Structures are given as C-alpha cells and as structure tokens.
Amino acid sequence: MTLDPTRILLVEDDPNDIELFQLALDGHNFVNQIDVVMDGEAALNYLRIGSAVSESINPDLPRLILLDLKLPKINGIEVLRAIRSHRHTRDLVVVVMTSSAENQDLRTCYELGVNSYIVKPVDFQQFLNITRQVGFYWMMLNQIPSSQTELE
C-alpha cells in the first residue's frame, strides 16, 4: 500500500463536526482529499487492519489521520492501539482531535504513541486556526520514514 501525501482520513462520528472540519480544511493546498469514516470499525477496515476489508475503499494510506476519541463500535483509543500495533500502519501520523481534555485520555494516547493531541475549541475561529496549523504542520513540515511508502 502506498501513502497518499495529500490524503487526510477523518475519523469522526458527528456530521456537524465533519462539516466544520471540511469548512476548515477547505481551500488549503496541503490537502486534496478528505476521506471520512464515522466509527472505529470502519476506520480499521479502511486501514486494512480491521476484520473486514472492503475493496471499494481506496488502497492508499492517508498522510494524516484526524482521530476523534468518542466513536461508536470501536472507540478512538482502540483504533489508535490497533493502528500502532500493525506494522504497515504503525508509523502513520495520528492526531487526536477531541472535545475531551481529560488527562487520562491524554495519557493513554501518549502511551499508545499518538503523534499529537488537540482539544477542539468551541470558538470556531480558534478551530479554524488550529486545524490549519495542524494540517500544515503534519502534512507539510513533519517528516515520516520512507519505509511507509513500500508495500508491506
């Protein structure tokens, strides 16, 4: 599987939040495609580490995964754990973007090797700024190992 450098996977169950994300990411040139999955199971399937594999999903891996924690079926923590425990997804960039400022969540995500943990601000302007910064940083500035580009 190859990595698509302009693809973002958004793992988010709330449609409103999805829309806001899309608004925030709209117009930025570091992203061309935003794929959305709305629960943890779908996320794992998308990344080919779930129990079911759907052929219709794009085989390429996303450059950035924006992961919410509160998800139906399988929650964000478990998704992160699964991502980090599979070789071909282990080095994917995962940024948790969640409403929760709970220290416990923060700690668990760090232990599981999350790249970054962002608390979604209520203020939309702030949300716009942060999203842009996050996107730009992780998509453009951050370097990832080249082995990700090889097929495993």
Next chain:
Amino acid sequence: MNHRPEKTSLGNSEAVLSLALRVTKAGTWQWDRVTNQVFWSKENFQLLGYDPQTTTASYENWLKAVHPGDRERVNSLITQAFAAATELHLEYRVLLTDGRVRWLETFGEAIDTENGEPGGMIGIQFDITERKQTEQLQQTRLQVAMEAARIGIWESDLRTNTEWWSPQVEALFGFAPNTFDGDRNTFLERVHPDDRAIVNADWEAAMQTGTLRDNDYRIVLPDQSIRWLSTLGKVLYDEAGDPIRVIGVDVDITQRKQAEEELRQSELRFRNMAANVPGAIFRYVMHPDGSDRVVYMSPGCFDLWEVQAEEVVKNARILWDQIDEEDRPAMYESVLASARTLQPWSWQWRITTPSGKRKWLEASGRPQRLPNGDTVWDTLILDVSDRKRAELEIRQLNEALEQQNRNLEALVEQRTALLLTFINALPDYIFVIEREEMRILFCNDRLASTTLLGDRSAVQGKTIFECFPAANAAYFAEQNRQVFESGETLHIQEDFELNSHHLYIDTYKIPLKRPDGEVYALIGTSRDITELVLARQALVQRTAQLEASNKELESFSYSVSHDLRAPLRHIHGFVHALQQRLQGHYALSDPKVLHYLQVIENSSKKMGALIDGLLTLSRVGRKPMHYAPVQLRTLVEEAIALVQSSTETKVAAEFVIGELPTVRGDATLLQQVFSNLISNAVKFSQNHPTPRIEIGSSPEGTIWIKDNGVGFQMEYADKLFGAFQRLHNQSEFEGTGIGLAIVQRIIHRHGGTIWAESQPHQGATFFFNLAREKNLTPEKDYILF
C-alpha cells in the same frame, strides 16, 4: 566357909526348909565325898529334866543334862570348886529333851565332916530361865539400842589410868573388837587436833562437876574419815571425894551433824532465795475462827509494802490496811473461797503504801489444810504496777487501733462501694473466674444480666455451668482452660447469636498468678463492639458507594466534556459559516441580522466557558493531590506570564511580587489558584489608568493578592466564592462566576482558608493560607471520612 547344920527343932526346920524349897521351886543336891554318893531332890530332877523314877542322881547325868555349850565351863568350875572345896556359884544352861533351854543358877557350899575333913558339897539351884531371858532381852535391847544409836559404853579407871571400851566404842574409833589398848592417849590421838583442847578442858571440868559432857567433837579414823561424836559421862568418887572412875557413853552424831549442816545450808539457801525473790514470799495462816496470821514473810516485804517483814509477822492487818477499801471485801471473799475449796488462790489488787505510792500487786498461792483446821498458803507476791500500766497502754493502743481499723474499714467499704458502682456502671462485661471449678468470684451487673440467673448476688459464687446454657458454658470453659494452662492473656473478637441478635464481642481474659507463677483465676472484660463493627461495615459500604458515586461522576464529567461541548462547537462553527455565507448578501447589511448572529455566537462561547468552568471545578475536586514542595514565586511568575500573553488589555498592569514562601501542596492546582486570582485582579483593574497588582505574604504564611481595581461591597463578600455568583454584571466585567469557586475548592483541598477584603473603587485584596504541614489531612479523609 563351912556351915554346920543349925541344931534347932529338926522337925520344924525341916518342914520350913521343905516349904521354902517347894515354894521357890529350888532343887537341892548333895555330894558325899566319902561315899561318892550324889543326892538330888525331887525338884532337882525336874529342874534337870529327869524323871526321878527312871534316872539316878549322878554327876555324869548332871553333866549330860548341861547344855553342850556350857559343859566344859561347868565341868571345870565344879571340878575346881570340889577340889578346892570353895564356894560354887554358877549359872548354866540345861538342854531338855524336848529341845528347850533352861537356865539354872547353882549355889554350892563345901561341907566338912565331923572331924573337919572335906565331906562333900551341898547345893541349891534355881530355875532362872525367866530372869535370864529378861536379862538377855534387856541386854539385847541395850545392845541393839546402842548399836542403832551408835552408842558405845566405856569406863575409865582413873586410878589405873586405863580405859575399857565396849566393842561399839572400839568400832566407833575404828578399832577391831578387843584391840583397844586401854590407853586414854590413844583416844586423844584419834581426836581431831582442833577439838583436842576442848575435849581435855571438858574432862577437867567433869572432874569438878561430876558430869562429863563433850557436846560435839571430831575424831579422825585411820582411813582419814571424820566422825562426829558426843560424849556423856558420870564421875564416880570415893569416900574421900576423889574421882576414881568415869563411866560414859559415846554417841556417833555424824549423821546428825550432817543433817544439821544440810539443814543449815538449806536454811541459808532459803533465806537467800527469799531475799532475792522479786517481790515477797510469805506463809499466811487462816484459823477456823477466821483470824489470820502471817507466819513467815521474806525481806522483800519492805520493797512492796514499805514495812519490815517482822512487823507484818507480828500483825497481819498491816497488809490488809494498805489495800484499797473497795477491793478488800472481794479479795477477802476470794481467800475464803480458796480456803473452802482448797483451790490455788491468785489475785490482783491495788495498795497505797505509807508514803502514798500506788501499786498493783499480784499474788498466787496454794492452800493446804492442816490437821488442826488451819488453812495455810505459801504465797508469792509481785509488784505488777508496771505490767498493769503496760496493759493499760496496750488496751488503749488496742482501742485506738480498733478505732482506726473501724475507720479504715469504713473507708475501704466506701471505696469498694465506689469501685463497685463504677464497675457496674461500665458498659463492659467484667468477671473474675477461679480455676478449680470455674466459679464466678466476681462479676458486674452487666455480665450478670446475660446469665440465666440474672442477678449479680445470685451469680457470684456459682460456676459458669450454672449460669449459662450448656453449649455456651462449655465454650467459655474451653477458652478459660486455655488461659489457665498457658498463663497467657487471651484477646479475641467473636460474634454470638443472642436472642436473635448478632453480637460482636471483644474479649480480654487475663490470667491471675500467685507469686510462684501458678495461675489460680482469670479476670475478663468483654466489650460489646457490635455498634462499632456495624458502623465500620456501614462505613465500608458507604465508601464503596462513594467510590461508585465518584466513578459515576467521572464518567459524567467525561460525557459532559464531550457531549456538551460538541453541539456548542457546532453552533459556533455554523454561525461563523453562516456569517461567511452572508458576506455580500444583503441580509448582512441589516444590523439586526448582524446583531442576532453576534448574540448567537457570543452565547455559545459563553456556554462553552461555563461548561469549561464547571468541568474545571469538578476536576479540581476529584484530581488526586500530589504533595510536593512548591515555590510560590515560580507559580506567580507563570500565572503573570499567562495573563499577559492572553489578555487583550492594552495597558499592561504593573506587578509587584514580594516575599513568597515555599509551601507543600499540589503545584498544578496551586498554579490554577494564582492564574485565576491574578487574571481576576487584572480584569477588575482594567479600567484603572495605572493598574497595579501586588502579590506578597505575611510571616505567618498568609498569601495575598492585592489590586487597585474596582473593588466590591463587603456586605456581599459571602457570595464571592459561590459558583456562578457574580457581584458585577456582565456589561461591566464579563465572567462566568466560576473562577473564585474553583480557587476556593483548591484552597480547601489544601486544608486552608481564603477570604477577601475590599472597598468599592479602592481595590480588593484576596488572602489565603494553606494548612500547616502537620495539619494536612490525607486526601482520603477529606473525601470520605
């Protein structure tokens, strides 16, 4: 001398002679020399024990009749007398055929023939047996008497200067019979040298007076032993008056002398004892008529009665008179009683001596009844005044002691009653059980009430088997046995079913030991800890509940942080999106539209802030405290930096930081405190031209943050820290009203206090202190207990 027969009237003289012979039972005999014929009278035959019919008179027969022991003497004397034709006079014994002995006295006279030639002898003899017996008896008596009395007879012939001593005298002087040489000097040699002079003097005196008397003198025997003798003698004088003979008796008085000496010693001993005896001894006599005498009184009399012994002997009344008058009758009565019953008498009485001394005397004596009806007591009297005094003292002491004892007993009773009340009042079950039979020696009311007997007086003394149901008693007994045998205290917590109640009991059973270590009983105390146990159980339950509650709270907060925030975010986001959309749309030129959209935006922001504040407040209450030394200065500086970076005030406030201590607390939470307080201070001073915020501390550890802002009214100060409480309205100063509630919660979790002082328009000062380290209570206690 020859005798011719009287020539009187033959017939008369013959008849008289015959009569005389018959009456005197005399026997006559004749011996004709010429014819050698012997003639015996009839009486003579009888005297000799012969029958005239059968025996002839002859010299041989006569001799035959003589006692063998006298035959030789008789024969010799008769032969002499016949040959010499002298008078015959002898006494001799005849042995009769029946064995009897007869004494005869014979008188014989020689007769001449007509021509003067010895013609023969005529004789007469008498039966002198009686006389002889009497003589012998007397002699024997005398002998016996003298021997018994150790008396010896002696004679001293002054003319020849010889002495004759009887065998007794010889024996007295240690001579064998008939060995004394008759010399008076021999006698004198035997006399003790010290007594010789007096013996001689007495001898000389006797010559004058006619009576010799040597009362006591000693003689020394050959074996050097000493004898005491006493001599009595009579001097015989001739017609001229010269002493010619002394006849005397010596008496061995040695025994008497010894007896005298012993008596003397005995007397001396007695006198000494009598003199030395403490008190006095005396002999008191009561006559049948009631009169009395003191027959003997020892010298000690004077020490007792201040009267000489002799006086008392003269007049016994002296003793009675010194006795206290009221004591006399009883004493006299006791004496009479002793005389009647002959029982030993003893008495104590008081006297007053002539000099006025008061004494107690004690006497004891044994009575004896004499044949003449007198009763006599040998009595010992002692001065017991000291003893009486001592007895009195002892009695008094005893009384005092007894009183003390009574007092002590009363005190002990009091104390015991007090203790008992106390022990009975205790809620614990207290008991003492002895080892032998497991008797309950003591228990308090509480324990008694649990027994079958119920009452303490009924329970005490009974065994545990009599007081409890069999199963319980057996169980207790087993426990008790364990304590008795191991000698160790048992501490055990048990639960019982009693009357369908579940009881928890905490029991101590402590062994009581004798000095040798043997356990003889145990003392037990049981406490009903049911309440305690139940409370603890409830507490545990409650804790679990609280923990569950906490858990719920946590998940609630978690939900809130996600679920409440999301819609807000959406509202805010879509309002913004709407605003963007409406750019260039005519609707936006309508100020109302703009305004409404603004309100929606602001409200959602506000709500977000409120929720954040609530979440913070909740988190602040739940977060585990991490205690560490915290430098407050650092926190303050960080808080200032944070405020300065986030604030939108154009005019930066002036910050003055004073001395700040290092405290023990949770750094994160304390950071929050300073952030909130300082941002508050800045916010409420924003209208001041020169806002100035001071942070400092007092020596006692109180921290203060002072601003020169708008201040507040003190009468509303109690609302300051309430959640959502505001003292200013939103148009003046925006805010959630949560900030100070959070600060207070944090300060309280540190065990401290926070308060504020202010005057409107004169700024406000917020004070807080944290608990002293030793007062910090662990977090657990804060939440649950």
